[in-house]
Amino acid sequence: MISFRTHVVTLVAVFLALAVGVVLGGGPLSEIGRGDDDTAALEAEVSQVRAEADFAERFASDVSSTLLDGRLDGRDVALVTLPGAETSVVDGLADQVSEAGGNVTVTQALGTSLVSTAEKSLVDTLGSQLMAQLPDGAVTEGASTYQRAGELLGLTLATTGEDAEDVPARTESVTEGLRGANLVEDVEPPSRRAPLVLVVLGDEVTGDGADALLSGLLTGLAEQSRGLVVAARTSDGEDQVARLREADQLGSATSVDGVESPAGQVAAVVALARAYDTQGGAFGAAGADGTVPLG
Incomplete structure (x- = not known):
């Protein structure tokens, strides 16, 4: 069976891909002639999304074991x-x-x-x-x-x-x-x-x-x-x-x-x-x- 954690990690991966796509497609990269400041901002946004994805993965693991174990x-x-x-x-x-x-x-x-x-x-x-x-x-x-x-x-x-x-x-x-x-x-x-x-x-x-x-x-x-x-x-x-x-x-x-x-x-x-x-x-x-x- 597919575990709860696997379901959540899969969803997080999808949301991460969507978030990066939005940043790349609708953000500063959609503009011609962007500068170093824009690149740094983009990298910061991607880093934030990755941090949130990592938190979601750990949260899924903790919730699954805490809420279900032995209930x-x-x-x-x-x-x-x-x-x-x-x-x-x-x-x-x-x-x-x-x-x-x-x-x-x-x-x-x-x-x-x-x-x-x-x-x-x-x-x-x-x-x-x-x-x-x-x-x-x-x-x-x-x-x-x-x-x-x-x-x-x-x-x-x-x-x-x-x-x-x-x-x-x-x-x-x-x-x-x-x-x-x-x-x-x-x-x-x-x-x-x-x-x-x-x-x-x-x-x-x-x-x-x-x-x-x-x-x-x-x-x-x-x-x-x-x-x-x-x-x-x-x-x-x-x-x-x-x-x-x-x-x-x-x-x-x-x-x-x-x-x-x-x-x-x-x-x-x-x-x-x-x-x-x-x-x-x-x-x-x-x-x-x-x-x-x-x-």
């Missing part, structure tokens, strides 16, 4: 991805979980049918059937269609306990039902259920009731886990993540936007470690509670 302390994490989630982002987050000392038990992709408002009848009918096969209290009584679906999925991946737990036999039928209806993709099932869940959003859910659909899935998953973090691209203040945050529709889930960047991925994993004991909050590039939960 997850051997804890298990289930990764859940929605349709449209970028592979590079998912891989980057998995890499940061490993750097923080965590273990990814499964990377479960959700099917397009589960997040399609046109398939609500299917999700509702199947949810009722699967719920009837479980002991009373396994799923919240009276839960909405999508909260129930989120809780059923959570039963197969997560636990509210302090430590990972073996997957009970009674959830196998739930897993088979969800896969049989193409609501989740067929992946190697986890051998144990994780206390922490990291959900990576992709394309916005659209259609009538789309926000309620996504909110239900996320709050249902959070209900069945000890801690859950929702990872999203940088919010523009008007997108689906912004609306769910504003309407307080994420329940106990913690949200982090900006995860297309290495810095956002680190923030998401720090938030994941925090979610083990403290739930909720909005962090990241447009987070109301700050860029990263350091407290």
Whole structure:
């Protein structure tokens, strides 16, 4: 995997090249007949840019080791991805979980049918059937269609306990039902259920009731886990993540936007470690509670 430091150093190199290009193309060199004073000024500007690049490289190394080292302390994490989630982002987050000392038990992709408002009848009918096969209290009584679906999925991946737990036999039928209806993709099932869940959003859910659909899935998953973090691209203040945050529709889930960047991925994993004991909050590039939960 490409490390956080490598990502940042690459970005710094690009910015350095751009900065030098601006200095050369738009600065004194663009003028004919420049003198020694102009050359000295140019060299000073280039030196300053190089110093800033060196600082950024050292900062990336320090931040990565300080913020991530041992944060997850051997804890298990289930990764859940929605349709449209970028592979590079998912891989980057998995890499940061490993750097923080965590273990990814499964990377479960959700099917397009589960997040399609046109398939609500299917999700509702199947949810009722699967719920009837479980002991009373396994799923919240009276839960909405999508909260129930989120809780059923959570039963197969997560636990509210302090430590990972073996997957009970009674959830196998739930897993088979969800896969049989193409609501989740067929992946190697986890051998144990994780206390922490990291959900990576992709394309916005659209259609009538789309926000309620996504909110239900996320709050249902959070209900069945000890801690859950929702990872999203940088919010523009008007997108689906912004609306769910504003309407307080994420329940106990913690949200982090900006995860297309290495810095956002680190923030998401720090938030994941925090979610083990403290739930909720909005962090990241447009987070109301700050860029990263350091407290």
